[in-house]
Amino acid sequence: MVNVLEQLKDNYIFAVIRGVSAEDAVEISKHSILGGVKNIEVTYTTPDASKAILELKKIYSNNTEIVIGAGTIMNVELAKEAISSGAEFLVSPHYDPSIQELAEDAHIYYFPGCATTTEIVRAMNGGAKIIKLFPGGTLGPSFIKDIHGPIPNVDLMPSGGVSLSNIKEWKDKGAIAVGVGSALSAKVASEGYESVTNIAKEFVQALN
Numbered sequence: 001m002v003n004v005l006e007q008l009k010d011n012y013i014f015a016v017i018r019g020v021s022a023e024d025a026v027e028i029s030k031h032s033i034l035g036g037v038k039n040i041e042v043t044y045t046t047p048d049a050s051k052a053i054l055e056l057k058k059i060y061s062n063n064t065e066i067v068i069g070a071g072t073i074m075n076v077e078l079a080k081e082a083i084s085s086g087a088e089f090l091v092s093p094h095y096d097p098s099i100q101e102l103a104e105d106a107h108i109y110y111f112p113g114c115a116t117t118t119e120i121v122r123a124m125n126g127g128a129k130i131i132k133l134f135p136g137g138t139l140g141p142s143f144i145k146d147i148h149g150p151i152p153n154v155d156l157m158p159s160g161g162v163s164l165s166n167i168k169e170w171k172d173k174g175a176i177a178v179g180v181g182s183a184l185s186a187k188v189a190s191e192g193y194e195s196v197t198n199i200a201k202e203f204v205q206a207l208n
Helices: 002-011 022-034 049-059 076-084 097-105 117-126 142-148 167-172 194-206
Strands: 013-017 039-043 067-071 089-092 109-114 131-133 156-158 178-180
Touching: 002 013, 002 067, 002 109, 013 022, 013 194, 022 039, 022 049, 022 194, 039 049, 049 067, 049 076, 067 076, 076 089, 076 097, 089 097, 097 109, 097 117, 109 117, 117 131, 142 156, 156 178, 167 178, 167 194
Parallel strands: 013 039, 013 178, 039 067, 067 089, 089 109, 109 131, 131 156
Antiparallel strands: none
């Protein structure tokens, strides 16, 4: 488990994939990876998300740098489905101790969404190794610095509101990782999947 967690942190950017179909999700994921974004979070708002996870796990089975997980895990049933599909981590917009317990039993990670100090501490005490700050756009980068005052040892990952213009600020304020969603696929309709690769490269470059 430690290796996967460290790989996720090293990769830094999570591509939050919301496809219109499983095939669309796979293509966005593949082109994100080509652009250097190697943490793939296939959300369960994607139709047949499990199918996409299975396909991606198959494609990248020999590449340990690529980590495939599941997002928008709203309940235990979805968590079980994602785990059965081979997800290496689970992300949800909220904290659910039942999902945490299930993830631990399956020896994978659970990154719950939190927006207050109380929620963060509760998720930490429950065993979460990374806390997703959601909605990141509302909380803002300074929220991390504020939280790290009383709780310096918590690993925080904003999701929502991360852009090319502020990703470096999030990192500088102490984000252990970031989730990037619709920005990656914003130009697919007009420019095709190659646009995802180009935008992913821009996000990677913006970190430096």
